[in-house]
Amino acid sequence: MDKATIVVHSGDLDKVMSALIIGNGYLAMGGEVTLYFTFWGLQRLIKGRLSKAPLSRMHFFGLGTWMMKRKMKKANVAPPEKLMADFKALGGRIIACEMTMEVMGISKSDLDETLIDEYGAVGMYVNESKKARMTLFI
């Protein structure tokens, strides 16, 4: 079966959305997907923080986070919370990076544990990636 692994290193709203949109597309077409949340990306798994993030590029067309969300809503793009719910419903897997938790002082109870399938280190990610056809770093 086709498999994709995506490292979610960035915590920028637009990049996390890209990861979820690509992941959901891949799942919808019958593939398997694992997202490995690390560094700033892991902060998006803290309870209530998924969509509380800056954009990677501000001020283009005056698009800040608030404006972007408004425009996305108007264009019927699902918000981050819905993208994440769809990702889980479609069978997507999420690994939370234990090293990042330790460095940033984040405990399991800080995270939205309902989203997380496994807590692991880089070895777990590499192992999954060896079976993957598509590998991305976002």
Add this chain to the structure above:
Amino acid sequence: MDKATIVVHSGDLDKVMSALIIGNGYLAMGGEVTLYFTFWGLQRLIKGRLSKAPLSRMHFFGLGTWMMKRKMKKANVAPPEKLMADFKALGGRIIACEMTMEVMGISKSDLDETLIDEYGAVGMYVNESKKARMTLFI
């Protein structure tokens, strides 16, 4: 045949150039390449905007966009417009992300349509990526 797909999410000049340089190298060595322009990357397909972009990292060695272009010219690196023309001449394909067009209020007539092979959503990108050997997110 070897195939590569590259998501061009960033609109930063240096990253778009990296995408084109890698794409051209892959095409020149007999492979197939599809670039999927989305989010800030799509803005680079607006008429006249390809090289009107900031760098992802300013001030290193005082390199702003203008200085970078000047140094690149001196080092005989092709400018973005030439890299893009080469990409098309070598048979590279470009997909413009319809969701981004809708969110950012960009119409087909705003874009340089001579560069674009297809307008599509994430499903089109995923479908191409399933046949790809090299997959990058830039």
Add this chain to the structure above:
Amino acid sequence: MDKATIVVHSGDLDKVMSALIIGNGYLAMGGEVTLYFTFWGLQRLIKGRLSKAPLSRMHFFGLGTWMMKRKMKKANVAPPEKLMADFKALGGRIIACEMTMEVMGISKSDLDETLIDEYGAVGMYVNESKKARMTLFI
């Protein structure tokens, strides 16, 4: 044998560390890894500059470069210099991008030549990537 190629385009400390951590994990599990340092990434190969870099995202939890290093030390994460030494000891290969050297006016004697296996252009990277299973752009 499993093979990975990673383009290190970013010179941000956290991203270079991610590249090395993933690379070391891949090597430790019996794979081959080639890192292609280009654009801002190449600046990290200048003598003494590996860990003298900003983060891609500042101010989250007040984490600047100094604070990040301190927290990493406390969490027993190897510093960049150790990650790099491990990468080389495990047999990882490094290609320095000649185009970037020319554009930025960097000569071989500016670089830490003990780390570099080859000086090459995009063709060398593409050639390696054609044999790779995992391809990332960081």
